[in-house]
Amino acid sequence: MRFRLTDDQRALRKGVRELLARRFGREALRAAVDAPGRLDRTLWRALGEAGFFALRLPEADGGVGLGLPEAVLVFEEAGRALLPGPLVATHLAAGSVPGAAHGETVVAAVDGELAEWLDAADVVRGDASGAVPLRSVDPLTPLHRVPATRTDPWSALAGTGDVAAGTAEPVAGTGNPLAGVPGPSGGASGALLGCPDPLAVLLTAAEQLGTAGRVCELAVEHARAREQFGRPIGAFQAVQHLCADLLVRAETARAAVYAAAVTADPADIAAARLLADEAAVRGARDCLQVHGGMGFTWEADVHLHLKRAWVRAWRAGGSARSEELLAAALAG
Numbered sequence: 001m002r003f004r005l006t007d008d009q010r011a012l013r014k015g016v017r018e019l020l021a022r023r024f025g026r027e028a029l030r031a032a033v034d035a036p037g038r039l040d041r042t043l044w045r046a047l048g049e050a051g052f053f054a055l056r057l058p059e060a061d062g063g064v065g066l067g068l069p070e071a072v073l074v075f076e077e078a079g080r081a082l083l084p085g086p087l088v089a090t091h092l093a094a095g096s097v098p099g100a101a102h103g104e105t106v107v108a109a110v111d112g113e114l115a116e117w118l119d120a121a122d123v124v125r126g127d128a129s130g131a132v133p134l135r136s137v138d139p140l141t142p143l144h145r146v147p148a149t150r151t152d153p154w155s156a157l158a159g160t161g162d163v164a165a166g167t168a169e170p171v172a173g174t175g176n177p178l179a180g181v182p183g184p185s186g187g188a189s190g191a192l193l194g195c196p197d198p199l200a201v202l203l204t205a206a207e208q209l210g211t212a213g214r215v216c217e218l219a220v221e222h223a224r225a226r227e228q229f230g231r232p233i234g235a236f237q238a239v240q241h242l243c244a245d246l247l248v249r250a251e252t253a254r255a256a257v258y259a260a261a262v263t264a265d266p267a268d269i270a271a272a273r274l275l276a277d278e279a280a281v282r283g284a285r286d287c288l289q290v291h292g293g294m295g296f297t298w299e300a301d302v303h304l305h306l307k308r309a310w311v312r313a314w315r316a317g318g319s320a321r322s323e324e325l326l327a328a329a330l331a332g
Helices: 007-023 026-034 041-049 068-080 087-092 187-191 198-225 237-263 266-296 302-314 318-331
Strands: 107-111 114-116 123-125 132-134 143-145
Touching (some): 007 041, 068 087, 068 198, 068 237, 198 266, 198 302, 237 266, 302 318
Parallel strands (some): 107 123
Antiparallel strands (some): 107 114, 132 143
């Protein structure tokens, strides 16, 4: 399929990128890192005024009247900027929860047995009674454990407020997406969950695509600027291969995510999610490798992309659920 963005779609993407650069640049990002769990309501309302949450609502209902492909472009930019908050949940609630469309109401959702941003939310979709906070690998994403309603490998962890043991299954070839945090990122617990909302899966994949593209840019910029032995490290073949792999994974995921936004087919969405998870997590790891020792420092932004990609890989049923849906569709 030959897929090209229209002039309006390119203008939308550019406008969102410029808005986020003004309202959530690196200084604001670092301020959010230093104040974990605090949601900037002024920024949230600014997103609402810009139509971020009401993007797919009909104009007759006060929305922007655009479609799923445009929403994917917007969420890709949000992922690129590491924009915090329950973006997907609030966007999906825009047509049913008063105030969500305009950023006046923050909506969180229970996702399996974990939930994000419960303390900052005005409305929680799903049963979050008895939820307890968890240690999150991502300083920008506060997590809560929701008590188990079924018997599964994680039920013994219910009621623990600070989990240091227990792991989630890894995304293939990427390492552990949520070390120290239980959840349905794969394995048996992921298979026990109900079918996730395909739109939540696709918008999460779009955020992952944003991270994949951004870490590719960061790796190439560093490879051009950093010098060793009197020449840029990008002149060395090993670094060139890492950067090439970053680009290939990002562009493969981009084609899949954009196509799934057009078809809205559950199997296409599942495939796009798997490719986007791999592009984000492995891309961030490779970007960290290109940066070398400085990539591991708190001052560098690379680790924030990696940690956010890990958390997103858990969402909406995790990779295992998408693998099951895709396998069922292929088996026919």
